[in-house]
Amino acid sequence: MALRHLLLAAASTLAFAGAAHAQDCPADLPVVEDGKLTMSINATIPPTQYIDESGEIVGLNRELGDELAKRLCLEPEYKNVSFEVQIPGLASDRWDMINTGLYYTPERAKIMKLVPYRVNALALIAQANNPLGLTGPEDLAGHVVGVEIAGFEEKKLRELNDSQVAKGLDPMDIRVFNTYGDTFLALGAGQLDAVFAGDSIGTYYQEQGRFTKPVTGLLPGTPSAFATDEMALGEAIRDALTAMSEDGSYQEIMKKFGATTIDAWSEYPGGFEVFYTPE
Helix, strand or coil: CHHHHHHHHHHHHHHHHHHHHHCCCCCCCCCCCCCEEEEEECCEECCCEEECCCCCEECHHHHHHHHHHHHCCCEEEEEECCHHHHHHHHHCCCCCEECCCCECCCCHHHCCEEEEEEEEEEEEEEECCCCCCCCCHHHHCCCEEEEECCCHHHHHHHHHHHHHHHCCCCCCEEEEECCHHHHHHHHHCCCCCEEEEEHHHHHHHHHHCCEEEEEEEEEEEEEEEEEECCHHHHHHHHHHHHHHHHHCHHHHHHHHCCCEEHHHCCCCCCCCCCECCCC
């Protein structure tokens, strides 16, 4: 096994070296480790990013990250960490880029350089066969709902709960978890009535027959973005995505994972862009 990993590593290094000679490489990119594009990822969210049976990180964001690294003439390096440490880790130069499906928000664009690359919607995922008969967020009133900590989903779930309470509905019992892996374990154990998460996650688990996605398409149009602290790197990521779109590889990867391309975003500016609006 050790020999296999050594051979794979050597092959990967040669492949990236070959790519560097076969294309023009962005000069002097500011990265935390020479020759590498170090990316944080939370590999607990299938099919976007998760650990397969062989222990490898796989999924949409892995394939996009590998392709971006190749086009930047860098070797991809992944740090599999929980979501709540990713933004502080970017600020403290622990990694070059957040590659975990981070939701774009104007507030985040004040502190990071964001490059939106896909469009999302949110969903309610229930226990198999939807025993509570959930048909909408209002049916969660008085029920136990799980969500990953500190992300866009938690913020929106709490806003939704506050709105429903203001209308006289019972409050949800919102429970937060470090990862969506933990959240879905709790749902499977009967500790939760529902999970508030991305549409694609719900589809993945429903297709496996483990859970049911009775409510879909909530808050459509919010994009995921790659994030970096360095404008030069953000611009290089933007340019690489543009090249991927022009040669069709971006569309091919998105189609493979059933993801919605960024041009479906209501605020799509006509191409990939770096969003940064510091106060």
